[in-house]
Amino acid sequence: MKIAVASDHAGIDLKLELLKVLDARKIDYTDFGTHDHASTDYPTWGELVGNKVASGEFEKGLLVCGTGVGISLAANKVRGIRAVVCSETYTATLSRNHNDSNILALGARVVGAGLGSAILEAWLDAEFEGERHLRRVDMIRAIEEKNFKDV
Numbered sequence: 269m270k271i272a273v274a275s276d277h278a279g280i281d282l283k284l285e286l287l288k289v290l291d292a293r294k295i296d297y298t299d300f301g302t303h304d305h306a307s308t309d310y311p312t313w314g315e316l317v318g319n320k321v322a323s324g325e326f327e328k329g330l331l332v333c334g335t336g337v338g339i340s341l342a343a344n345k346v347r348g349i350r351a352v353v354c355s356e357t358y359t360a361t362l363s364r365n366h367n368d369s370n371i372l373a374l375g376a377r378v379v380g381a382g383l384g385s386a387i388l389e390a391w392l393d394a395e396f397e398g399e400r401h402l403r404r405v406d407m408i409r410a411i412e413e414k415n416f417k418d419v
Contacts, residue, residue, distance in 0.1 A: 314342025
């Protein structure tokens with residue numbers, strides 16, 4: 269598995285803690301930035317990781333900003349992306365089991381390093397269950413195709 273990782277300035281410290289989880293699990297990743305605390309715009313990073321995952325270059329993505337919301341909204345504007353913001357492990361697990369989420373977004377101002385790491389672990393451990401859920405994911409894809417048909 270290869271994971272594309274990015275954060276804005278608000279998320280950099282949590283991102284660095286989450287990279288320790290990926291390292292411990294020996295998961296291949298690329299940290300695209302940001303690499304310092306200088307102010308930067310979360311949509312840039314959400315789109316970048318969204319494109320990396322949508323292209324198939326990376327299987328999954330991990331994004332961090334202040335709340336996780338803005339960066340996930342940007343990623344979700346990329347066709348084929350199902351980015352989810354999680355603040356606890358249950359949603360992280362079900363987002364994979366039922367929705368086949370391919371990007372996890374976390375809020376550094378919402379979760380600390382311990383909880384953030386647990387959320388990431390739960391998300392990584394969960395798998396898409398398919399079956400009845402595949403029909404619903406296909407419905408989401410159909411909405412996306414309908415609305416992006418002229419793009």
